[in-house]
Amino acid sequence: MSNTASDNGEEGRVVSVSEKGQATIPKQLREKYGITTPGKVRIHENEDGEIVVEPVPSLREFRGAASSDRRGTDILDESREKDRERDERLERDRGDGE
DSSP, rough: EEEEETSSEEEEEEEOOOTTSSSSOOOHHOOOHHSSSSSSEEEETTTTEEEEEEEEEHHHHHTTTOOOEEEEEEHHHHHHHOOOOHHHHHHHHHTOOO
């Protein structure tokens, strides 16, 4: 694999994307960010239109981590609402640029 510099000067790694849309996250980055295999990552677009890949901790890692009395459903609903608001902002911004 080859390295490349991005627009902001950070080093990056070029990976292939298969016909199924699969890409391999380099081992160095998996280790650095705690992405386990097999495991899951969350992929989303941030407010700047960049693709973000975040590790999703396993349920085992959450054991004993409850630090509030809030229900998980309420936390999930709040997260979904933030995602909806972000998506609406991105759609508006795309519409302004046309």
